[in-house]
Amino acid sequence: MAAAVPPARPYRDFLTPALHKRFTDASFYTLVLCYLISVWMDDWGNYLWAWFPIGPAGIRALLLFISALVVFILRVAQWHVGQRNTERPLDTFRKYAIRKNTVLTLAGYAISAWFYCEIYIWTRAGKSRLGFTDRGGRQHDWIRLNERPLYLRFMFFTLAIVQGVCHLWYDYDTIDLPAMKPRKERNDDPEPPPKQQPSRVLIQKLKPMGLTAVLLVLTTFLLGNLLYFLGFRNILWEYYYSFAAMIVSLRRSSSPFGLPPFAPLVGMFISQGFLLVLLWQLVNTAFGIYISQPPLKKDKPVTSDSKDPNGSLLSGLKSKKDTVKAIALWELALITDRFPDRRKTIYSEIDRKTAPTSKQITDICLAEIRLLTTRINIALDPTFRPVNEDGKKQEVGPIALVSRVSQPIKDGAVTYQGPDPDRTRTAEAVQLASGLAKDLSSPKNSNLRKSPYVRNGLEYSQNFIKENTQKAEAQMEATGFWPALIKSSMGVPFRYNLHRTASLIVTGAPYSRLSPLCNAISAIANLAVLSIKEDDWGRFSDHVPDIIRAFTVALQKLDEYVDSLTVHWTDLEALSKPEEERKKTAEVEQVREGLREGLRGILGVFGEYLRAMNMAVVEIQEAKRAVARGPEMAHVR
Known part of the structure; x- marks a missing residue:
């Protein structure tokens, strides 16, 4: 009796260590910057201890790294694959402004800024007059509560809010994964593209990070001073004084004593605020660069170390987490494009318990393509309901592309209510x-x-x-007021955008599925094209008719949807372009080109065998017409 085959290890057992390694690499560069900031903070009273790592400089660097670690934790908890998809900027604000992640983001930056500010005050309290109390110029004066650290803390808190708003506005949590294209050459496996070191990419982005830091600090300086001196100064001072009076004996005066000398205090905030924002920018940039690295280990797929590599990959492809599934589809696309030995195992594993490996992968990839077709069908006909495998229609809510401008038609008898006074x-x-x-x-x-x-x-x-x-x-x-508002810069959040709407329907919501969709198209197309010489069992050809049908329907529906698009009168961006350019959207064209190239390659390989594979002549002709309708015909009825 044959021994039972042990179950494949989960995909996360291989993905998680790889992500941990990348997190460690990104943290290393962050720790280096923390050490440099620590050295800069010191008063250089002793030249040895000012820079020596085993001493105050090293301890301060580790404490500063805690400030950066708070942002790292935010990124780990909130990262997602693909950009946010909404019809209008106003819809984005409504959906994402009031939610738990928004509050956590602002709170995380506030904690990071507060901790950084406390380290700086602790380091420079004596030299920069940032102590809790101040005796003034003479020793016999009353002990006064020092306003300078209060002002500095408020400015750093304002800086945290500004950075948090930028984080939410530009969606720093997005991780862009590549959307691969079907391979065109079928004779030899292509050479992998030259690998660009993440450290070099990070160094190239130092200048943009520095410019961003300067802009945010200057903006915060103007905004923070305006808020402090015109609104929050007296309010904060009352609470600050009440708290301090419980600890030390203070002069009986509840009014602020002032901030002189003010110029050195401004220099402290601008210099240290710049370094703090630079630290935040480095954390976000390094995290994005390292997490978006290919799912490879020693130039091989991360699942290569598994005793059942394809079984582990299948567990990732079936994951309910979108991020894990997106990375697994990327790895599958890489395997079908660059790793012939691993690709051949997909054809040869026909005795897997659930179904052959090729069958399971085909079903997963075709599900992504059919989901695209379903989204387009719902956009074309809001009453459309997809059909389940058992023949029953699924309950799917309609997708409203524009706001309703009238009330729905009422049932029952209609009574005449007199002439309309506004009739023209x-x-x-x-x-x-x-x-x-x-x-x-x-x-x-x-x-x-x-x-x-x-x-x-x-x-x-x-x-x-x-x-x-x-x-x-x-x-x-x-x-009218509304058109004038729409044409002004204040009307940008209210404008409909054809490109945003098309991307929403084609790539999905709430986040774009462009990468998983294109990688699924590329993987299944590569497997179909290369099966004719690598599939020794000849079993993969059974899936080719279904693949051709799915690609054909998706192309037809995609072309139909693009043809049906109309430019809303508020879409000033599209209206400013020539007529032939208005309906072109980069994401839509990328999906369409992937489908067309994949279908062209499959038809080129299996064209003469399709009749023997139980495909009707009408189906073959439709597939050829879908391929023949190139980009130049995409917007012509």
């Missing part, structure tokens, strides 16, 4: 032309349709409607 000549003409067209369409009026007077009258009414409708639309867009 255009509305009367519309009703007259509609009634006339309806009467002429009746079989009883076939002779009437032949009359030239009737035809001329109908043509005149249609032209009248068209001209007046265009004039009304032009007048609406040119006058």
Whole structure:
């Protein structure tokens, strides 16, 4: 009796150590910057201990790293694959402004800034007059509460809020994974592209990080001083004084004593604020660079160390976590493109317990493509419901691409409520032309349709409607408060955008699935094209008809959806472009090109065998027409 095959180790057993290694590499450069900041903070009273790592400089660097570690924890907890997808910036604000992650982000930066500020005050308290109390110029003066550290803490807190808003606005939590294309060459495996060291990429981004730090610090300096001296100074001082009075005996005065000398205090905030923002920028940039590295270990797929590599990969492809599944699909696309030995094992493993490896991978990749088709079908017809495997329709909520401008039609009897006082000549003409067209369409009026007077009258009414409708639309867009607001910079959040809408439908929501979708397309296309010479068992050809059908339907629906798109009058970005360029969206074109190249390669390899594979002539012709309709025909009806 054959020994039972042990279950494959989960994909996370290989992905998690790889991510930990990248996190450690990113943390190393952050720790180096913390050490440099620690050396800069010192008063250099002793030149040896000012820089010697085993001493105050090293301890201070480790404490500063805690400030950076708070941001690292935020990134680890909140990172996601793909950009946010919404129709308008206003929708993005409504969806993401009030939620737990937003509060945690602002709180995390506030804690980081507070800890950094406390370390600096602890280091420079004596030299920079940042102590808790101040005796003034004479020893016999009353002990006064020092306002300078309060001002500095407030400015660092304001800096944290500004940085947190930038983090949320630009969505620092996004990790962009590559969206691979189907390989075009079928004879030899391509050479892997030259590997660019993450450290070099990080060094190249130091200048942009420095410019960002300067901009944020200067913005915070202006905003913080405005808020402090015009609003929060007296309020904060009252609580500060009440707390301090419980600890030390203070002069009986609750008014702030002032911040002189003010110029050195400004220099402290600008210099240390710059270094703190630079530290934050380094953490975010290094995390993004290292986490987005390919899922490889020693130039091999991360699952290569598993006793059952494909089994571990399948567990990642079936993961319920979008981030894990996205990385597993990326690894699959890399395997089918660059690793022939590993690719051949996908064809040869036919005795797996659930189903052959090739069958499971095919189903997972085709599910991504069919999900694309379902999204487009719902966008084209909000009443569409996908069909389950058992033949029942799924309950899927409709996707509303634009806001409802009227109430839904009510059931029951309709009663006449008198004439509409706002009725215009255009509305009367519309009703007259509609009634006339309806009467002429009746079989009883076939002779009437032949009359030239009737035809001329109908043509005149249609032209009248068209001209007046265009004039009304032009007048609406040119006058009024709302159009004026839309055209101004204040109206940007309210503008609809064709590119955002198309990307939302094609790549999914709430985050773009461009990378998983394109990698699934590339992986299944590569497997199909290369199976003709690498599949020794000849089993993968059974999936080719389903793959061709799925690619064909997806291409047809994608072209139909792009053709159906209309430019909203608030979409100033699209309206400013030439007519032939308005409907072109980078993400949509990338998906379409991947589908077309993949289908072209499959048809080129299996074209002469498709009839023998139980594909109808109509299906083959539709597939060829979908491929033949290139990008130049994408926006032509």
